[in-house]
Each structure stands twice: as structure tokens, then as C-alpha cells.
Amino acid sequence: GDSVTQMEGPVTLSEEAFLTINCTYTATGYPSLFWYVQYPGEGLQLLLKATKADDKGSNKGFEATYRKETTSFHLEKGSVQVSDSAVYFCALKGAGGTSYGKLTFGQGTILTVHP
Amino acid sequence: DGGITQSPKYLFRKEGQNVTLSCEQNLNHDAMYWYRQDPGQGLRLIYYSQIVNDFQKGDIAEGYSVSREKKESFPLTVTSAQKNPTAFYLCASIEGSFGANVLTFGAGSRLTVL
Numbered sequence: 001g002d003s004v005t006q007m008e009g010p011v012t013l014s015e016e017a018f019l020t021i022n023c024t025y026t027a028t029g030y031p032s033l034f035w036y037v038q039y040p041g042e043g044l045q046l047l048l049k050a051t052k053a054d055d056k057g058s059n060k061g062f063e064a065t066y067r068k069e070t071t072s073f074h075l076e077k078g079s080v081q082v083s084d085s086a087v088y089f090c091a092l093k094g095a096g097g098t099s100y101g102k103l104t105f106g107q108g109t110i111l112t113v114h115p
Numbered sequence: 116d117g118g119i120t121q122s123p124k125y126l127f128r129k130e131g132q133n134v135t136l137s138c139e140q141n142l143n144h145d146a147m148y149w150y151r152q153d154p155g156q157g158l159r160l161i162y163y164s165q166i167v168n169d170f171q172k173g174d175i176a177e178g179y180s181v182s183r184e185k186k187e188s189f190p191l192t193v194t195s196a197q198k199n200p201t202a203f204y205l206c207a208s209i210e211g212s213f214g215a216n217v218l219t220f221g222a223g224s225r226l227t228v229l
Contacts, residue, residue, distance in 0.1 A: 043221055105158040107157035
């Protein structure tokens with residue numbers, strides 16, 4: 001079945017540092033890919049998405065590019081802020097077979113940004 | 116405002132009891148999902164439903180049951196057969212089952228077994 005693998009955390013950075021959180025996936029066909037963010041005590045919010053190969057999703061300074069050849073969707077931000085501290089989830093929505101319509105999440109990566 | 120309402124926000128259960136978590140959405144979304152979140156394990160899919168009166172098991176359905184009698188409601192029952200039910204439960208919905216529509220989450224329900 002479909003699966004999503006994220007880099008293990010926690011990730012701890014200083015303010016204004018560069019962020020990369022790796023995400024790779026296994027899926028049938030051409031899934032849609034997402035990054036969600038969860039702030040303490042809250043549900044998840046969509047951060048960005050990409051629906052086809054080479055699409056770049058972006059929002060709030062975060063970016064991720066759908067790489068079909070490497071089955072990856074790495075999240076990047078050039079300069080993180082303390083307010084970016086949260087848990088980040090990579091996810092995919094199945095596009096074929098028994099996975100159609102099914103949303104699968106990675107295990108989440110905790111990001112802590114220090115002043 | 117449209118959204119997903121989960122209740123209760125906090126719930127305590129004694130061992131051997133069944134409990135039902137409510138999830139209601141007024142977004143007119145077709146598909147609804149239940150996830151369980153445990154520290155260090157991310158979100159794991161329990162059940163999902165793409166249309167009324169139909170639902171599918173996710174990756175960890177054992178010990179849980181659901182119903183989808185109305186489009187706006189997708190309650191989750193945590194039965195006594197669930198061996199480790201203490202967790203944070205998230206309900207979500209999405210418009211249709213096609214394309215890359217955005218998944219909307221509720222604020223979650225935290226269940227603790229005493």
C-alpha cells in the first residue's frame with residue numbers, strides 16, 4: 001500500500017537558519033502530495049500542496065517540489081522564525097487501485113526554532 | 116463559519132467501557148476520515164468514508180467502529196476491544212474524492228483511559 005516516510009526529528013534550529021525536512025513516498029500512479037502543520041494543542045492545517053510532477057507548492061515562505069523521479073516532496077524554508085515551531089506532516093492522497101481517495105500521513109517531524 | 120466540530124475535547128474512560136467521539140461538519144464535504152495520533156507515530160488512519168452509508172477500514176481499524184448515516188456526521192466508537200485507546204483523535208473531511216482538494220481537520224478529541 002501507499003506509504004510516506006519523513007526524516008526523523010526533532011529538528012532544532014536557530015532563528016533565520018535554513019530548513020529542510022525530507023519526505024519520500026511509495027504509491028501507485030500519480031498521487032497528490034501535501035504538507036500539513038500542527039501547532040501545539042491544535043488540529044492540522046494545510047501548509048502547501050502539489051498535484052502533479054514538477055509542481056512546486058509554496059506558502060508562508062515554505063516550498064516543496066513534487067519530484068516523481070525521486071518520489072520525494074521535501075519541505076524547505078530559507079529563514080525560519082520562532083513562530084514556525086510546530087509538527088510538520090507530509091501526506092499523500094492515493095490515486096489508484098485500492099488506495100484511491102485514501103490519505104496517508106508520514107510520522108511527523110517536530111521543529112523547534114530558538115531565538 | 117463552516118468547519119468540523121469534534122466533541123468532547125477531552126474524555127476519560129474506564130477500562131471496559133465503550134465511548135463514542137462525535138464529528139460533525141457543515142462544509143457539505145463528501146469524504147470523512149478518522150485518524151489517531153500518538154507521540155512519535157504521526158497520524159494513523161482508522162476509518163474513512165467517501166459517501167453516506169459506506170465506509171472502509173484504514174490501517175488500524177481493530178477495536179473501533181464507525182457509522183455514516185448522514186453526510187455531515189461520522190461518529191467513531193472506541194470499543195473495549197481496543198487495547199490501547201489513550202490517544203489524540205482527529206476527524207477530517209474533504210470535498211469529493213477527486214484531485215487534490217484540501218483536507219480540513221477538526222480540533223481533535225483527547226481520550227484517556229483511567
